[in-house]
Amino acid sequence: MQNQSEVVKRPRVVIVGAGFGGLACAQALGNTAIEVVVIDRRNHNLFQPLLYQVATAALSPADISEPIRRTLGRYHNIRVVMGEVVAVHPATGCVELKDGEEIAYDRLVLATGSDYNYFGHEEWRKHAPGLKSIHEARDIRQRLLLAFEKAERCEDEEEKRRLLTTVVIGGGPTGVEMAGAISELGRFMIGRDFRTLKEDQLHVLLIEAGPRILATFPEDLSQYASDYLSRIGVAIRVNTPVEDVTAEGVQIGGTLLPASCMVWGAGVKASPAATWLQVEAGPGGRLPVAADLSVKGAAGVYALGDTAFTRGEDGQPLPALAQVAKQQGKFLGMALAANLLLGEAPPAFRFQNRGNTAVIGRNAAIFDFGSWQLKGRLAWMLWAIVHVYLLVNFEKRLLVSVQWIWRYATRQRGARLIDET
Template sequence: MTGPQRPRIVIVGGGFGGLACAAALGGAEVDVLVLDRRNHSLFTPLLYQVATAALSPSDIAEPIRKALGRHRNIRVALAEVTGVDAVAKTVHLREGEDVPYDHLILATGSDYNYFGNDDWRTHAPGLKTVNEARVIRQRLLLSYEQAEATGDPERRRALLTHVVIGGGPTGVEMAGSMVELGREMISRDFRRIRPEDLRVILVEAAPRLLMAFPEDLARYAQTYLEKHGVEVRLNCAVKDMDAESVTTAEGVIPTGCIVWGAGVRGSEAAQWLDAPAAKGNRLLVRPDLSVEGRPDVYALGDTAAAMGEDGMPLPALAQVAKQQGQHLGKALRAKIEKGTPLPAFVFHNRGNTAVVGRNAAIFHFGKRKLRGRVAWYLWALVHVYLLVNPQKRILVTIQWLWSYMTRQLGARLIDETPPQVVPAASPAHNDTLREASAGKV
């Protein structure tokens, strides 16, 4: 005779929230299945450093199987989810049989919002995947090579003009890093182009940068960027673009590389459930992170529109997703093993930070505000801490120290076959998925 079936928990998404939740359920009397369309978890806040050749993709990525391999009750499957049947309690996969669940956790993250202009993605990739970061790096490095080779001054000027769209943390960090990459690399390694030939233009439709930060910190960031060569254009909306130019209300900007960082929206999780969504396509959740009107379905991180103690939606930050994952994993474990009701999630703000450039960052924590070198140290500590394991923390710290002391970047590789901006892959692994749903993987 076989004993009663253990509760089945399916986690969709292996990012900050999904991994934290799975780890908290490790060793519990439950069977956990983690589904993700990629085989790795990615530390997206540092993707801009991959795009600007400061780090390699492997420095900030970890195979999900490796991260969770020590927990024998957790299985991992490479799969793309296409829908959820909340009545039958099954998850639909693009390829493979439906996966049943007793508890479903949606931690599917977010994607960049092109505001109805999805064709712009090809010209202006964002920073959500390794592929996008590699595309940006390829275009940046190629623009320097082509500018060095051309004898046409206008062509050279266009190639060395790089446009970042969006004045949030991603846009600010990317613009500052692009200037540092270009100025250091051109002065050392090129002969026909000069550091002063480089132009980095940061375009923001709002009246100021970094709307999530206090105004004085945003002013500091803008002043620093402008002092170090970034052209900041506020109240400047993008109207159109193609592969070699961006059109704004102020005119056409010929460019060698475009980067998008102008807002995000939640995944299709709300559409899977046919559930109401808040602004940004984020699922409405109760205080215990369960989805409104969907028993035994929970949402984490960028997927969820969870409210803070001030009644405002919690920001789409790594620390929010990680805390929610840890909370929900422990709470579900206690509910299943002891019958303890799920408590409300309470976010403990560790501060909000953004790097502006070398020795310059801003840090906002409650009423405390820091800027400059001290904030830069705190930014580094926070990001190293949030990396998935001690090995990555040590590797990234060593690389940062080396780059800081030598001003040399080690990931300046141009592929012979350029990467393309494509949707995330949805590979077919039918046999594996059948075994996973049957509890054999």
């Protein structure tokens, strides 16, 4: 009989965060001779690029999310822990959870994602939620749909205008997608379901502090998006920083713009991972990493996705995109397996750019592949194919595809539910 002391201890990799990068890393380590512990404060993974469709009643939360245990359940060597990490102790090789439990690691992967940056005005969050969680998406949907119900019964024209005014703050992909979807949703509902409202009473305003929307895209694609949004009734204001956000509306240029629903998409910041490690953060609070994604100054610790500040082969910072996180997660999982089981040194990560995209509205999207661009209906179809492919499993891909086809044919939105208030 083998003595307990003779049992070889399996190396342990702890992954904090079950987003695109964390899941890809865990799956690459699945069914290996490595013990893997995945920690997340939620019990589900979430396809964040489609959260705006939950917020605008096109999809239900279950369409774009799945329990982490179901996703990773087929891997015998992976354990899932629902908990919130509050500290990392590299000297002792463990992470500390909010409830006081400590989990030891041989290698630590930080894939904790990002949060919206309110630039020192956290009090704005309750009035202008972002789109990082199902709770926030449902909150926005609730505000939008309730505003239409109240406007239907309102006889005061000034209050009705406020109720039918939505302000989207931030002209990046999330802001553009939200503004377009809100305008299309509102005009469909007014034209079909509401009897006392008129389309010209609906106001959707997209505010951007910079000189143009979609600043990370080529200028001609940005202009195409601006023109399309204008055609579907979205008013765009560039070079317009927000001065204040209250329950009554948004203050810009010293004037309060009354609105019933505000949505924040004006910038992101990394998780507090740098604070946990007590290392100097890079731009946006992200952790500076070496070419193999190891965190500088923290032995045995790696970071990926929105948590990591990495540069491409051209020397430019890699964007906070799902494709970056997934590629880094798969790469790191395979590299750690080779390192821990075979003693191989992790190689340098190389990002393969598969294009940057944003959807503007029905039959309208843009794609930037670097050397060439695509826009319009064909880009919209490619956007849909890519996003269905990126969903976590076949069931979700089928459900979302069927709903999109039905919605395209009928323009109906089946998730227009208001929770009891």
